[in-house]
Amino acid sequence: MFHVKQSSNTSTAEYGVDTPLARELADLTARRKALESVTVRFDGPTRIFTISNQKGGVGKTTTAVNVASAMAELGAKVLVIDLDPQGNASTALGVPHTADLQSIYDVLISDVPLAEVVQVSPESPNLLCAPSTIHLAGAEIELVSQVAREHRLRTALNDYLSAHPTDVVIIDCPPSLGLLTINAFTAATEVMIPIQCEYYALEGLSQLLGNIRMIQKHLNPDLTMSTILLTMFDGRTRLAQQVAEEVRGHFPHEVLDTVIPRSVRVSEAPSFGQTVITYDGQSVGAVAYREAAVEIARRANDDNEKRH
Incomplete structure (x- = not known):
């Protein structure tokens, strides 16, 4: 298993003094x-x-x-579907998403x-994006009258995948449970839930799990909460430690060992379209997300080996 903390062979003496900061730097170097x-x-x-979430x-x-x-950096062919009318995923991937x-x-x-x-995406030939535009804000209302309104993304995605081999599809959806999010749940095979390590972290999670069960029962029996x-x-x-322990206690198999720290670099990156x-x-946030991608991929490999 790929853990967020790697045992370090880098001596803190290399940084001149054994302090918490020196130990953090040594640990980060080892993880890189x-x-x-x-x-x-x-x-x-x-x-x-x-x-x-x-x-x-x-x-x-x-x-x-x-x-x-x-994941694209690791060699996967990845498609991001930006299903949030704000279009922030499109912005972060450097993909144009103007109204025209x-x-x-x-x-x-x-x-x-x-x-x-x-x-x-300019980031990698392996990284693709289906962008959002401001028009998506009205899609919730327009979808109501559409035939098979809950399955429209699934149908389009299945058609795409039949002609364009893709390893991973990641759908970024809005926080509300409307028809856009239902389309995302119906098209997906797995749900990944980011949980903030702060007070009220589990607030609304029981409702989200109830919605997932409803989707499983009525629209997509193959959907699993995997991560x-x-x-x-x-x-x-x-x-933060208490929240992490509580979440791991409730979901011991689904929670990744990797955790994502607060990071200025992570917050800055989207403003540069990256x-x-x-x-x-090489920043601590990038290292953590790369570790998370490795852990997600390796868990799938382990599961496939167990089935065979």
Whole structure:
């Protein structure tokens, strides 16, 4: 298993003094070195994640784009579908999403093939994005009268995947449970939930799990809640440690060992039209997201080996 903390062979003496900061730097150096030699396989069926949490501000879009970029760096062919009308995922991936461009809105409402709206991110030829535009804000109302309104994204995505081999699809959806989010749940095979390591972290999670069960029962029996990622973690606070322990206690198999720390670099990157993976790939936030991507991939490999 790929853990957030790697045993360090780097002596803190190299940094001149044995202090908490020196130990952190030594640990980060060891983790960077460990990532340099990592190899993972993406040889199973396409994994389709929807990133969801009905609580806002927990890092949904940040997690979507950085996990996607890290997986692309590992060699996976990754498609990000920006289903949030704000279009923040499109911005972070450096993909144009002005109102005059075709977008995921046209796929959902006008049956435009997904392949016609997908763009390649400047970050990597392996990283693709179906952008959002402001038109998506009205899609909730327009979808109401559409035939098979809950399945429109799933149909479009299946058509796309039949002609464009893709290892991972990541759907970034809005925090509310409307028809856009239901389309994301119906199209996905897995749910990834980012949980902020702060007070009220579990607020609304029981409702989200209830919604997932409802989707499983009525629309998508193949949907599983496979991954929980702890975000905005501050190891200096007792609260963050308590939240992490509580979440792991409730979901011991779903929570990744990797945690994402609070990081200025992670916050800065989108303003430059980049993920933190390309903005500052050696920063602690980038290292953590790369570790998370490795752990997600390796868990799938382990599960496939167990089945066979």
